[in-house]
Amino acid sequence: MTQGRKFSIGAPILEVNNISLSFGGVKAITGCSFAVLEHEIKAIIGPNGAGKSSMLNCINGIYKPQEGTIALKGKVLEKISPNIIARSGISRTFQNLALFKRMSVLDNILVGRKLHMKSNFLQVGFKMPGARAEEDENREKCEEIVEFLEIKDIRNTPVGNLPYGLQKKVELGRALATEAEVLLLDEPMAGMNVEEKREMCRFILKVNDEIGTTMVLIEHDMGVVMDISDNVVVLDYGKIIADGPPHEVRANQNVIDAYLGVAHD
Amino acid sequence: MNSKFSFLGYTKGDLFNFIALLAVALVVVPLLVQSEYWYSSILIPWLCLALAAIGQQIVMGYAGQLALGAAGFMAAGAFACFNLILRVPDIPFFVALMLSGLVAAAFGVLFGLPSLRVRGIYLMVATLASQFFIIWMIDKFGWFKNYDTSGIITAQDIVIFGKPFTSPQEMYFVIVVVVTLLTILAINMARGSTGRNWMAVRDMDIAAESMGISLLKTKLQAFAICAFYCGVAGALFAFTYLKSLEPVAFDIKLSFKILFMVILGGLGTINGAFIGAAFILLFPVLLNSIGNNVFHGAIDATIISSIEQVVFGVLIIVFLIYEPLGMAKLWDNIKQRVISKIAPKSEPLKQKKT
Numbered sequence: 033m034t035q036g037r038k039f040s041i042g043a044p045i046l047e048v049n050n051i052s053l054s055f056g057g058v059k060a061i062t063g064c065s066f067a068v069l070e071h072e073i074k075a076i077i078g079p080n081g082a083g084k085s086s087m088l089n090c091i092n093g094i095y096k097p098q099e100g101t102i103a104l105k106g107k108v109l110e111k112i113s114p115n116i117i118a119r120s121g122i123s124r125t126f127q128n129l130a131l132f133k134r135m136s137v138l139d140n141i142l143v144g145r146k147l148h149m150k151s152n153f154l155q156v157g158f159k160m161p162g163a164r165a166e167e168d169e170n171r172e173k174c175e176e177i178v179e180f181l182e183i184k185d186i187r188n189t190p191v192g193n194l195p196y197g198l199q200k201k202v203e204l205g206r207a208l209a210t211e212a213e214v215l216l217l218d219e220p221m222a223g224m225n226v227e228e229k230r231e232m233c234r235f236i237l238k239v240n241d242e243i244g245t246t247m248v249l250i251e252h253d254m255g256v257v258m259d260i261s262d263n264v265v266v267l268d269y270g271k272i273i274a275d276g277p278p279h280e281v282r283a284n285q286n287v288i289d290a291y292l293g294v295a296h297d
Numbered sequence: 298m299n300s301k302f303s304f305l306g307y308t309k310g311d312l313f314n315f316i317a318l319l320a321v322a323l324v325v326v327p328l329l330v331q332s333e334y335w336y337s338s339i340l341i342p343w344l345c346l347a348l349a350a351i352g353q354q355i356v357m358g359y360a361g362q363l364a365l366g367a368a369g370f371m372a373a374g375a376f377a378c379f380n381l382i383l384r385v386p387d388i389p390f391f392v393a394l395m396l397s398g399l400v401a402a403a404f405g406v407l408f409g410l411p412s413l414r415v416r417g418i419y420l421m422v423a424t425l426a427s428q429f430f431i432i433w434m435i436d437k438f439g440w441f442k443n444y445d446t447s448g449i450i451t452a453q454d455i456v457i458f459g460k461p462f463t464s465p466q467e468m469y470f471v472i473v474v475v476v477t478l479l480t481i482l483a484i485n486m487a488r489g490s491t492g493r494n495w496m497a498v499r500d501m502d503i504a505a506e507s508m509g510i511s512l513l514k515t516k517l518q519a520f521a522i523c524a525f526y527c528g529v530a531g532a533l534f535a536f537t538y539l540k541s542l543e544p545v546a547f548d549i550k551l552s553f554k555i556l557f558m559v560i561l562g563g564l565g566t567i568n569g570a571f572i573g574a575a576f577i578l579l580f581p582v583l584l585n586s587i588g589n590n591v592f593h594g595a596i597d598a599t600i601i602s603s604i605e606q607v608v609f610g611v612l613i614i615v616f617l618i619y620e621p622l623g624m625a626k627l628w629d630n631i632k633q634r635v636i637s638k639i640a641p642k643s644e645p646l647k648q649k650k651t
Contacts, residue, residue: 092507118509130504132497134565142490143497147509149490153518156489157482159305167306167489210508 039244041262042070044106046091046122046214046246051100053086053270060086061097061270068214073240073247075257075278078267079290084250085127087267088216091248092124093117104214119147123212125203127219127250133192137202140191141177144209145170177205181235197228204232208239215239217249221256229253233260258282266290315481322473327466336465337538343578344472345534350558350570351483352526357556358564359492360519361499362412363420366427367527367555369408372547373431374401374528375535376441379542382453383443390457394475394532401528402521404431409520413513428552432544442542450542452535468537475533479526484567486522495519496565527555557609561616563623572624581605 044067053061061083068074076084089095091102093112101108104120123144132140149170151163178187181201186194191202200220207215220236221229237260239245251257257264257278264281266274268290274281281287302309330336349367356364377397381388404427411423435441442450455462455471462471486492494515497505506512535542554577562573581602588601620626 094503094507114503114506115509115511118507124507126504130501130507132500132504134500135493135496139493139496143493143505143508143510146490146494146497151490153486153491153522156491157486159485159489163489164306170490206508 037071038241039071041072044068045070045104046248047103047106048087048091049101049103051087051090051097051102053083053090053095053097059270061090061267063100064267064270064272065100066265066272066275068246068248069263071240071244071246072262073236073249073260075261075264076248076250076267077252077254077257077264082267083270084267085218086270088124088218088248088250091117092122092216118210118212121213122216123207123210123214124216125200125207125218125220127222129196129199129203131191131199131203131206134190136188137183137191137194137205138171138174138178138187140202141174141205141209142170144206145173147210148173174205174209177208180208180238181205197224200224200228200232201235204235208245212245214246214248217247219250219252221251221253229256236260319477322477323470326469333465336469339578339582340469341465341472342534342538343574344469344476345530345538346555346558346578347571347574348476348479348533349527349530349555350562350574351480351567352523352530353555353559354562354565354567354570355483355487355495355526356409356519356523357559358566358569359487359499360495360516362409362516362519363417364409364412364424364520364523365421365552365556366408366424367523368531368547368549368551369427369429369431370401370404370524370527371531371534371551372435372544373404373524374398374531375542375547376435376544377401377528378532378536379450379452380441380443390455390471391475394529397532398525398529401531402525405520405522405524405527406517408524409517412516412520425549428549432547435544452540452542455536465537472533472537475529479529480567483526487567491518499565557613560613561623563625564621566623566625568628569623569625572628576624577609580608584608 046068047065048067049065051061051064052059064083064087076087078084086095090097093114093116096112102112103109104122109117109120132143135143149166151160151166155163156167175187178184181204183198183201183205186198191199194202204217204220207217217236221232224232233256236247236249240247249261261278263276264274264278265272266281266284266287268286273286273290274284276284304312307315326340330340349371352370353364353367356362374397377400378393381393381396382390385393408424408427408430411426412420415423439445455468457471462468487495494505494510497508497510498512498515498519502512505515531547535546539546558573558577559570560573561576562571563569584601584605585598588596588598616623
């Protein structure tokens, strides 16, 4: 399956070491460790409330875990905030759509280019040549993304007016625009029909294949997970119960128990 | 062909609007309007308050921070300008004006700090501090008023390159120049990456942060720029309209007025600042003249001013419910309808372009 890939799976790029997160007395994640390899598609699965989204929020810096560290390319990330994480090369999409509703599709994607645009407000205000060149350049890039995602006809529509499936696509576009090395996708296909899911899978695989972006995705559709991911982490009650290639995970007794439910003695 | 045309990134329509408006402001108005009343009571305060409304628009309409204290920043700008001209010999008026904007901007950063912790209506209450603190400070420390005890200080004359600008029409030209420059600056920022950062913070701050936008920097920047615009507007307001400096002129009522201008004009639009300012300013004038001319003074002036309050209140509620994008959006809709009536064929083309 991994044969003939332009970017073959390499060394760990993102390492989560012994992360624990609790909200008051509720433990969301307890001592989780796993590694994401460069250029791979890693899926995080698990029953509802297993701590999947919390895990992404920890990696992304929205939640601050009480224990444990996150390392990117072997370097432990010290001060964690979404802003700093974005700067170190991790981008994400959100489970419940976090788009800029009153802005157009193109503007939303352009916000993703933020870290590639260095002009300050005075340079922008006075339309200095540098600022204009930068704007044109980044607009061009975003047009490419719009074309790639096949949303050219809606590029100037405010995203708030778009149907759900298209909004999910725009959010993927915005994350792609950052050109981050690692993309965290929180349920990119939730609420989509079969057709839309297939399309989304195609985009994810294509990005991974052509640009080599490492992906960490949360997904509930087992069919999709087994098809597109290279490795799967299974969470249950905030603990990792399996980590490995899809076929192994599928055969794992713990996973089967977690999903089907067994009486814990 | 049409869509490819651009000059410095402006479309043909932008340039047309710009040239038309400038022609109206600099040629048509001076030719048509002769009465001093129009300059000193309508055009000058309108442009000054529109400038302050642009500031409010940036912090509230673009960056989404509910701030209420524009008049405080205006007072800071006005008194800074007064003191600069008083204490710095031979300071050019425009330099003094820009510096007073910067002084106000410093206050903007200071009073923008609560925005990092609180939001919405709570932020509004927190930013009220600027309103009360700045006015209190000016009243408390005599230095700001040059130890004047009368309470009302006459503003100095505006002198540019040795030429005094004292008649209403002359002052109008000074204001047009300042407002034009600052409006273009605001439009450029709003349409460029700066404005996108503001709007991203407004629409979804967590996502904005995850894209690498620093909330701290972006919010404080918006507050600073807002206060800069308000400061310049306040200095112009004091020097050209009030012709005096009194802290009472910048009370909370003025802050609310500017807030209403932005809401009625349309949140998140620069032209909304102008439309809103015109409405808030002209509406009482209109009501008054109706009272005088239609009813020949049969209606008491106090009743008219009460009617004014009622109508404002109703309008704000109606706009918030039916057209949150305000009068600017209404204006756009009317324009679209007229265009589609005159040239129905160009309609689909236009939609494709925009």
